Amino acid sequence: MAEGSALLARVRARAEAAFEESVRRLVDFLRIPSVGTDPARAADTRRAAEWLARELAGLGLAVELAETGGHPVVLARGGPDRGPRVLYYGHYDVQPPDPVEAWSGDPFNPRIVDGPHGPRVVARGASDDKGQLMTIVEALRAWMAETGGLPVPVTLMVEGEEESGSAHLPAFVRARREALAADVAVISDTAMMDPDTPAITASLRGIVYVELRLRGPARDLHSGLYGGVAPNPLHALAAFLAGLHDARGRVTLPGFYDRVRPPDPALREAWARLPFDEAAFFREGGFEVPVGEEGHDTLARLWARPCLDVNGIAGGYVGEGAKTVIPAEARAKFSCRLVPDQRADEVFAAIERACRERLPAWARFELLDLGRGDPLAVDPESPAFAVAREALAAVFGRAPVAIGCGGSIPVAGVLAAELGLVPLLVGFGLEDDRVHAPDEKFELVNFRRGILTHVHMLAGFATRGGSGSGEMPATGRRQPASATRAARARRSSTKPSTT
Numbered sequence: 001m002a003e004g005s006a007l008l009a010r011v012r013a014r015a016e017a018a019f020e021e022s023v024r025r026l027v028d029f030l031r032i033p034s035v036g037t038d039p040a041r042a043a044d045t046r047r048a049a050e051w052l053a054r055e056l057a058g059l060g061l062a063v064e065l066a067e068t069g070g071h072p073v074v075l076a077r078g079g080p081d082r083g084p085r086v087l088y089y090g091h092y093d094v095q096p097p098d099p100v101e102a103w104s105g106d107p108f109n110p111r112i113v114d115g116p117h118g119p120r121v122v123a124r125g126a127s128d129d130k131g132q133l134m135t136i137v138e139a140l141r142a143w144m145a146e147t148g149g150l151p152v153p154v155t156l157m158v159e160g161e162e163e164s165g166s167a168h169l170p171a172f173v174r175a176r177r178e179a180l181a182a183d184v185a186v187i188s189d190t191a192m193m194d195p196d197t198p199a200i201t202a203s204l205r206g207i208v209y210v211e212l213r214l215r216g217p218a219r220d221l222h223s224g225l226y227g228g229v230a231p232n233p234l235h236a237l238a239a240f241l242a243g244l245h246d247a248r249g250r251v252t253l254p255g256f257y258d259r260v261r262p263p264d265p266a267l268r269e270a271w272a273r274l275p276f277d278e279a280a281f282f283r284e285g286g287f288e289v290p291v292g293e294e295g296h297d298t299l300a301r302l303w304a305r306p307c308l309d310v311n312g313i314a315g316g317y318v319g320e321g322a323k324t325v326i327p328a329e330a331r332a333k334f335s336c337r338l339v340p341d342q343r344a345d346e347v348f349a350a351i352e353r354a355c356r357e358r359l360p361a362w363a364r365f366e367l368l369d370l371g372r373g374d375p376l377a378v379d380p381e382s383p384a385f386a387v388a389r390e391a392l393a394a395v396f397g398r399a400p401v402a403i404g405c406g407g408s409i410p411v412a413g414v415l416a417a418e419l420g421l422v423p424l425l426v427g428f429g430l431e432d433d434r435v436h437a438p439d440e441k442f443e444l445v446n447f448r449r450g451i452l453t454h455v456h457m458l459a460g461f462a463t464r465g466g467s468g469s470g471e472m473p474a475t476g477r478r479q480p481a482s483a484t485r486a487a488r489a490r491r492s493s494t495k496p497s498t499t
């Protein structure tokens with residue numbers, strides 16, 4: 001152990017000594033305008049993939065620029081034959097810089113400027129995700145430079161379509177399932193709690209998104225001729241939607257809460273201590289009084305409790321002036337956010353059942369599946385979680401907080417469904433990094449701390465093992481990926497869930 005920590009100290013010192021070079025390489029990477037969504041930037045986007053492939057090959061990794069039908073995936077493997085394999089995911093594409101005139105300089109001419117946390121690099125992609133991705137690359141470099149090898153086997157999968165919905169990623173991961181098999185997955189593309197408090201995003205809500213179409217009369221009818229007699233699908237739809245919540249804010253779908261995991265007391269206690277400004281959060285959303293399920297505070301409602309929202313309603317006449325119509329059809333889109341251990345398939349079935357039981361007998365209905373994804377949770381007792389926690393604590397000098405994410409991260413769903421891996425989301429961004437906005441920046445102090453954290457995590461995986469980072473509600477504890485399970489998971493998530 002002492003030998004191990006001496007080695008770790010040497011690798012860490014190597015990373016520190018090389019930090020200026022690391023910044024220089026990040027700046028080079030940021031100079032490439034890899035706006036994946038812009039056809040005019042297709043060649044630049046490929047150039048970013050090639051740049052990264054060269055860097056990784058230079059580290060001695062076996063690198064492949066894998067074609068996908070869209071922008072290529074940079075796939076790299078290296079390290080010893082033994083030990084837990086770590087799969088890293090990142091993306092080399094960036095958001096469009098528009099509006100360019102709102103930037104204080106050229107978005108692809110990176111500038112190092114001083115801020116309240118010291119120097120920062122300002123450029124498109126600085127935080128999302130080139131800067132964060134390079135924390136991993138530079139940590140690997142430090143291990144290679146100091147020891148001539150890596151402490152554990154690693155695989156890197158870096159795509160170029162994250163900002164445009166990762167269209168080709170699910171098929172790619174499915175096709176390369178064997179090559180991508182790993183014991184733990186790690187992603188650095190999220191934010192810290194605040195400038196001094198690191199965070200591990202430990203749970204992501206799942207989703208079920210549906211459209212309900214109701215038909216009443218065979219055609220639109222005149223309410224003067226038929227009003228009071230003909231069935232009106234808008235009335236039935238409105239009553240149905242209103243009945244989806246009770247007076248206490250609970251969702252009334254049959255069995256909806258049956259699998260909801262009781263709140264973990266330790267986690268709840270930790271959340272209560274988070275520097276979360278509730279009033280500011282409401283203000284940001286443009287409202288003052290929150291709604292929601294009785295008996296739960298805001299963070300629990302966002303991270304630990306499921307919910308249902310109507311996303312749109314259509315039907316009848318909504319043009320200028322009056323038209324006395326009884327519409328033939330009414331439509332609504334609504335969606336549920338799910339938490340462990342709910343299952344998207346079961347919630348969809350519960351919606352179907354509610355439609356059958358609650359809609360009037362005359363209403364012919366059609367329920368469309370617009371997307372499903374199971375919720376994901378990292379097991380806080382797993383060795384991999386402990387590795388991340390200890391690494392962050394060692395580098396930041398304070399324990400990380402485990403936070404939830406009310407939305408979904410599509411790639412996490414893909415890794416879970418296809419590889420049976422729930423990724424550890426360990427990010428070094430800050431809320432004010434202005435990702436997707438003008439003057440995006442990444443704090444160099446966090447670039448440095450990110451590199452050191454990954455240096456530590458690589459050592460941690462070697463000594464503590466890395467298996468079992470997470471669990472999927474449908475299958476319980478993570479097992480080695482199996483074809484049957486992956487096939488089942490694929491059926492249950494017809495497409496990756498949306499954020």
Ligand SMILES: [Zn+2]
Binds near residue numbers: 091128129162189
């Ligand atoms: Zn990103």
